[in-house]
Amino acid sequence: MEAKDEVQEEIPAPQxxxxxxxxxxxxxFLILAISYAAWGLIEAFNVPTR
Numbered sequence: 001m002e003a004k005d006e007v008q009e010e011i012p013a014p015q016x017x018x019x020x021x022x023x024x025x026x027x028x029f030l031i032l033a034i035s036y037a038a039w040g041l042i043e044a045f046n047v048p049t050r
Contacts, residue, residue: 017023
């Protein structure tokens, strides 16, 4: 009887984001791309000149 009386709880926003597999995939690719680009820029600016 108590199951009918229970109110469904709303799923918290962070849990909804973590449950979205495609969002996590896109975010991981963005982090990889940004870090790789930053690493390349740092390496390019640290090339010694004559």
